[in-house]
Amino acid sequence: xxxxxxxxxxxxxxxxxxxxxxxxxxxxxxxxxxxxxxxxxxxxxxxxxxxxxxxxxxxxxxxxxxxxxxxxxxxxxxxxxxxxxxxxxxxxxxxxxxxxxxxxxxxxxxxxxxxxxxxxxxxxxxxxxxxxxxxxxxxxxxxxxxxxxxxxxxxxxxxxxxxxxxxxxxxxxxxxxxxxxxxxxxxxxxxxxxxxxxxxxxxxxxxxxxxxxxxxxxxxxxxxxxxxxxxxxxxxxxxxxxxxxxxxxxxxxxxxxxxxxxxxxxxxxxxxxxxxxxxxxxxxxxxxxxxxxxxxx
Numbered sequence: 651x652x653x654x655x656x657x658x659x660x661x662x663x664x665x666x667x668x669x670x671x672x673x674x675x676x677x678x679x680x681x682x683x684x685x686x687x688x689x690x691x692x693x694x695x696x697x698x699x700x701x702x703x704x705x706x707x708x709x710x711x712x713x714x715x716x717x718x719x720x721x722x723x724x725x726x727x728x729x730x731x732x733x734x735x736x737x738x739x740x741x742x743x744x745x746x747x748x749x750x751x752x753x754x755x756x757x758x759x760x761x762x763x764x765x766x767x768x769x770x771x772x773x774x775x776x777x778x779x780x781x782x783x784x785x786x787x788x789x790x791x792x793x794x795x796x797x798x799x800x801x802x803x804x805x806x807x808x809x810x811x812x813x814x815x816x817x818x819x820x821x822x823x824x825x826x827x828x829x830x831x832x833x834x835x836x837x838x839x840x841x842x843x844x845x846x847x848x849x850x851x852x853x854x855x856x857x858x859x860x861x862x863x864x865x866x867x868x869x870x871x872x873x874x875x876x877x878x879x880x881x882x883x884x885x886x887x888x889x890x891x892x893x894x895x896x897x898x899x900x901x902x903x904x905x906x907x908x909x910x911x912x913x914x915x916x917x918x919x920x921x922x923x924x925x926x927x928x929x930x931x932x933x934x935x936x937x938x939x940x941x942x943x944x945x946x947x
Contacts, residue, residue, distance in 0.1 A: 705876065708855045710818050711899055712748050712877055717942060718922035720903045722752040723930030729940065734901055734922055736821055736879065739808050743816045750859065750879065750901075751812035755805045755822035755847060756840070757787040766790070770801055772834055782830050789827050792843040793835055802846040809851055819857035821879050822847055826863040837866060841873050848874030860896070864888045867895035881905070884913025889921060910941060918943055 716733035725741040735743075736750035743749035758766050763779075772780040772789040779788045792798045805822070812820050825844060828835035840863075851858040857876040860867065867878070877899035883889035884904050892900045901922040904910040910925040917923065925941035932938065 705852050705857075705874070706855060709852055709857050709876070710748070711857055712750070712819065712901065712922070714898045714922075715919050716748070716922050718901045718924045719940065720901075720924055720926050720930055721932075724932040726932045729942075731942070736901070739812055743818075748819070749817045750819045750821050751809075751815070751817035751856075752821045752823065753805065753808050753812070754787070754824060755808075756792070756824035756827040756843070757782055757785070757789050760786050763788050766804075767800075770797060772831060774832065774834070780831055780834065782824075782827065787824075789831055789835070791835075792839050795842075798839070798843045798846060802843065802850070805847060806850040809847065809854060809856065813854040813856055817856065819859060819876070820847075820851050821859045821861055823861050825861050825866065841866060841869055844873040844875070859901075860892075864891045867891050870895050877901070879903075882909050884911075884917070884923070885909030887912070889913060889917050893917065893921060907941070914943055 712734050717729075717731040718734045719728050719732045719736075721728075721735055721737045721741070723738075725737050725744070728735050728744050728747060732747065734748045734750065736752055737743070738752045743751075758771065763771070766788075770791050772791040772793070774780055781788055790801050792801055809820050822844065825840055828837055828840045844860075848858045852874065858874065859877050859879045860870055860873070860875040861879050862881055864880075864883075866873070870878075876896075878892040878896045878901070880888065880892050880900060880902045882904055883892060883900070883902050885906060885908065889900065889902060892902075898920050900917075902913055902917075902924070904913055904923065904925045905928050907925065910923065913921070913923045923943065925939060927937050927939040929935075929937060933940075
């Protein structure tokens with residue numbers, strides 16, 4: 651079951667801005683290809699950078715500024731006014747809405763770690779699996795073209811499941827896991843792997859989202875990404891980076907009232923914004939919170 655990735659790993663907008671310069675330089679240095687067209691179409695990258703995978707005409711993008719609910723902690727009837735909903739891949743789409751399918755694509759959740767081949771878990775110089783300590787998740791090894799292909803084969807099976815269920819888009823989480831890899835993975839590795847997922851999602855007529863990772867928003871065309879799912883872009887003054895890169899096709903989750911007010915003040919009506927509790931719990935659960943533009947903030 652997917653859960654929020656916000657707690658404990660946010661950085662300030664200033665830190666992201668500094669990282670943006672370094673990261674984009676690193677990606678550009680590993681790839682001399684073009685950046686693709688404005689909609690992410692262009693030549694096939696083969697997973698190594700260059701232009702992003704072409705998007706078939708049948709791929710539907712989320713509406714701009716529409717009511718949104720984030721339900722990756724468990725599905726429930728969408729509140730009135732919601733037109734976009736994101737749910738875990740284990741759940742089913744909400745009838746009549748734009749549905750985003752959450753997939754943990756770059757890390758292995760604890761209950762799934764043993765299902766991965768041992769050599770596809772990223773390992774340090776001592777042979778120990780590299781763990782995202784916030785969530786006790788092992789990072790997947792996408793450090794070589796051959797391993798990227800093997801990891802993508804497994805993740806793409808989940809994307810196939812999203813397509814069969816009738817989702818409109820897929821949200822691959824932990825794009826930024828390279829920042830927690832102790833420099834064993836690079837931004838170029840992450841972009842190359844995401845390109846493989848984008849190509850497969852588009853072949854299944856699914857749009858694909860960039861999840862967080864503001865430092866890579868500038869290369870979204872190269873990765874073949876169509877829109878953004880962000881956490882706390884209002885809280886940390888990052889919404890503008892995503893709005894510019896994705897032409898306002900951004901759905902944002904805030905986890906504090908302060909963040910919600912900031913997001914709505916600067917981006918209300920342009921982006922899709924919701925306030926949720928950090929556990930993304932279901933109605934009736936202790937701690938459940940959901941607020942949006944049409945409610946008190």
